[in-house]
Amino acid sequence: MPKAVQLHQYGGLEVLNVEEVLQPTPAAGQVLVRVKAAGINPGEASIRKGVFKDTWPSSFPSGQGSDFAGVVEAVGEGVSSTQPGAEVIGFTHNRASQAQFVVVPQAQVIPKPTNIPWEVAGALFVAGTTAYAAVRAVDVKEGDTVVVSGASGGVGTLAVQLAKLKGARVLGIASPARAEWLAAHGVELVPYGEDLKERLQTAANGALDAFIDTHGQGYVKLAVELGISRERINTIIDFAAAEQYGIKAEGNAVGGRADVLAELVGLIADGQLDVPIAHTYPLDKVQEAYRELATGHTLGKIVLIPGEG
Known part of the structure; x- marks a missing residue:
């Protein structure tokens, strides 16, 4: 059996x-x-x-x-x-x-x-379609500066790459131990920890356009404090904060479709997306x-x- x-x-x-x-x-x-x-x-x-x-x-x-x-x-x-x-x-x-x-x-x-x-x-399927939906939710465009929390996790590693494919500059919040992987994928590491708000503002050298939260634990509040439009903040995990601050919470429930999966598979097969x-x-x-x-x-x-x- x-x-x-x-x-x-x-x-x-x-x-x-x-x-x-x-x-x-x-x-x-x-x-x-x-x-x-x-x-x-x-x-x-x-x-x-x-x-x-x-x-x-x-x-x-x-x-x-x-x-x-x-x-x-x-x-x-x-x-x-x-x-x-x-x-x-x-x-x-x-x-x-x-x-x-x-x-x-x-x-x-x-x-x-x-x-x-x-x-x-x-x-x-789950991580890929969740990342796809999150990037789409914040309407990433060429020239944007986008922050992704949990940038080295299952969803985060895909979200940063999909945002890069849209032509965005991506700041990834993660451990310093992930600097090499992030850099190899064109993502600028901003280590989590104290004074993160100030360090993100310094790294951005200007306005931050969108924020994708894959980690929870206060990152939605940080995104709001950074002055990012609430229409361009999305969390895949902190549903209470999404309700509190009136931001988006789109993920697998929105992106979990065969056509999205096929699009991601095509990107992997063509060497444009790394899992x-x-x-x-x-x-x-x-x-x-x-x-x-x-x-x-x-x-x-x-x-x-x-x-x-």
């Missing part, structure tokens, strides 16, 4: 189990994918802890995960867009990708270019993977490889 991450209650890392489950069967219009890689995301950790149980409740036992890439194993009646053996990148809305097999509607998979590694393909992978873990090390994620100090994405272990 295949294995999948399963939760039987809300809680900490201890509630993450890898269990044998029934083999999924694709219904009409669906595809069954053997998962080669599945990214993990902070939002999944919050859901597992019950942070969003009033908004997005779980029914137990529950699976986990949205991102995946793999090989089509079987297709249901009426599927014409792909066939068994095809390599695909996709997403599920059923918290089910952290598994050896996943079933999704055919519209939720797109072809995987051969030059994109599995771990990159499997890590893309840094911090570490990969076999499926049965899912607790260790989320433990590393919780440190908040990884560069880019952490990925589960269900076929290993």
Whole structure:
């Protein structure tokens, strides 16, 4: 029997189990994918802890995960867009990708270019479409100066690059340890810490045009204090601050579409977008993977490889 991450209650890392489950069967219009890689995301950790149980409740036992890439194993009646053996990148809305097999509607998979590694393909959907939506929300234009908090995280590393592709100057708030990666991608590091407001103003040498917050913990308030128009401030995480200050909070819920995923895949295949992978873990090390994620100090994405272990 295949294995999948399963939760039987809300809680900490201890509630993450890898269990044998029934083999999924694709219904009409669906595809069954053997998962080669599945990214993990902070939002999944919050859901597992019950942070969003009033908004997005779980029914137990529950699976986990949205991102995946793999090989089509079987297709249901009426599927014409792909066939068994095809390599695909996709997403599920059923918290089910952290598994050896996943079933999704055919519209939720797109072809995987051969030059994109599995771990990159499997890590893309949530972080990539969130970054896409955030950059679009603040209307980044050529010549803008844009600040991105959490610039070395899973979403931040993609947001800074997408803003650069729009022709913006990007100031990335991150640890000094990430200076080399940021510089290699044309991003100017502004280390987090004391006197950040003044240091951002000095680095900008003029007006700051937009702010993308991927970290929370007061960055929305900082953006407002910097005098940035509230129409051009977006957070993907601090929803309370978004309501308090009347700024945007657009992310995966806005950008999470197959056409956006396809656009991002095209940029990666063409060498215009880099998805840094911090570490990969076999499926049965899912607790260790989320433990590393919780440190908040990884560069880019952490990925589960269900076929290993």
